Amino acid sequence: DQQVKQNSPSLSVQEGRISILNCDYTNSMFDYFLWYKKYPAEGPTFLISISSIKDKNEDGRFTVFLNKSAKHLSLHIVPSQPGDSAVYFCAAVRTTSGTYKYIFGTGTRLKVLA
Amino acid sequence: DAGVIQSPRHEVTEMGQEVTLRCKPISGHDYLFWYRQTMMRGLELLIYFNNNVPIDDSGMPEDRFSAKMPNASFSTLKIQPSEPRDSAVYFCASSFAGFQETQYFGPGTRLLVL
Numbered sequence: 001d002q003q004v005k006q007n008s009p010s011l012s013v014q015e016g017r018i019s020i021l022n023c024d025y026t027n028s029m030f031d032y033f034l035w036y037k038k039y040p041a042e043g044p045t046f047l048i049s050i051s052s053i054k055d056k057n058e059d060g061r062f063t064v065f066l067n068k069s070a071k072h073l074s075l076h077i078v079p080s081q082p083g084d085s086a087v088y089f090c091a092a093v094r095t096t097s098g099t100y101k102y103i104f105g106t107g108t109r110l111k112v113l114a
Numbered sequence: 115d116a117g118v119i120q121s122p123r124h125e126v127t128e129m130g131q132e133v134t135l136r137c138k139p140i141s142g143h144d145y146l147f148w149y150r151q152t153m154m155r156g157l158e159l160l161i162y163f164n165n166n167v168p169i170d171d172s173g174m175p176e177d178r179f180s181a182k183m184p185n186a187s188f189s190t191l192k193i194q195p196s197e198p199r200d201s202a203v204y205f206c207a208s209s210f211a212g213f214q215e216t217q218y219f220g221p222g223t224r225l226l227v228l
Contacts, residue, residue: 102159
């Protein structure tokens with residue numbers, strides 16, 4: 001049962017345009033959502049996060065939107081740059097009895113074309 | 115700080131052998147996480163520690179997997195006996211405190227079980 005899904009395995013975008021990466025989840029009890037970026041042969045690096053009580057969080061070129069009614073999360077990158085080419089993972093966190101459950105999506109490979 | 119350090123970076127072993135993966139978290143971080151990444155399932159949280167104590171190991175796939183954290187600067191993930199389906203990239207990550215804190219990932223150990 002994949003509670004966090006990234007249905008697009010890959011995405012290609014022209015440099016300077018907007019990249020939109022999507023993530024769907026099934027459990028309304030998640031407290032927090034995060035996006036990570038991963039380059040080949042490296043560990044994931046944190047990009048941006050959003051609490052379940054908010055619907056938008058912005059950090060420079062990166063904006064995360066949360067639509068709780070649709071159980072949908074998206075990451076917008078504007079403008080896209082070739083250095084943004086990487087695999088992007090969304091993750092959801094749920095607290096249960098003092099423990100944390102982290103669940104990651106399977107990732108979307110973004111390619112920004114120069 | 116050197117970041118999260120993992121060793122070895124690559125491991126090739128034969129089915130049935132014991133495998134030990136090592137991790138040194140960032141100094142001062144209270145939480146340590148072990149993840150496994152596969153093409154099919156993406157990133158999966160296996161276990162995490164808080165102040166050297168295992169908090170949630172519900173992600174550990176089988177009894178063949180075990181993890182320890184004897185002190186604040188060292189953790190191991192052991193697979194005994196190893197099987198071909200254990201082939202994956204194993205990441206260690208650490209964070210300062212709480213699930214809202216950014217997790218810093220190590221470069222990963224690529225394990226191949228023949």
